[in-house]
Amino acid sequence: MKLDDKLYLVRFNTDKLSHIKINDPKICLNQCQDKPCTRICPAHVYDWDDEEKRISVGYEGCLECGTCLIGCPYGNINWKYPRGGFGVSWKNG
Numbered sequence: 001m002k003l004d005d006k007l008y009l010v011r012f013n014t015d016k017l018s019h020i021k022i023n024d025p026k027i028c029l030n031q032c033q034d035k036p037c038t039r040i041c042p043a044h045v046y047d048w049d050d051e052e053k054r055i056s057v058g059y060e061g062c063l064e065c066g067t068c069l070i071g072c073p074y075g076n077i078n079w080k081y082p083r084g085g086f087g088v089s090w091k092n093g
């Protein structure tokens with residue numbers, strides 16, 4: 001089974017508040033040429049919005065693996081665990 005197929009089995013208790021923030025969107029726009037966050041996240045949480053010229057963050061699908069914290073070359077991702085009771089549950093994964 002491929003990773004994307006397995007991800008369909010993961011369940012979430014989604015918070016209304018995002019547990020992920022971009023510290024400075026100008027760094028994404030002006031300094032980060034290859035935007036690795038859009039490739040390294042297994043859940044495809046980060047996407048470059050070419051119209052808005054910013055990174056969009058689909059925090060709802062975060063698997064809480066921590067990869068983006070290591071992979072952002074500018075330390076520009078403010079990531080915290082979701083509030084208690086929210087986030088990924090792995091029940092069926």
Ligand code: SF4
Nearest residue numbers: 028032035037072076
């Ligand atoms: S890797 Fe970091 S600096 Fe680069 S686009 Fe993503 S969040 Fe912005």
Ligand code: SF4
Nearest residue numbers: 041062063065066068
């Ligand atoms: S913690 Fe993992 S799944 Fe969540 S946004 Fe970062 S890389 Fe993606």
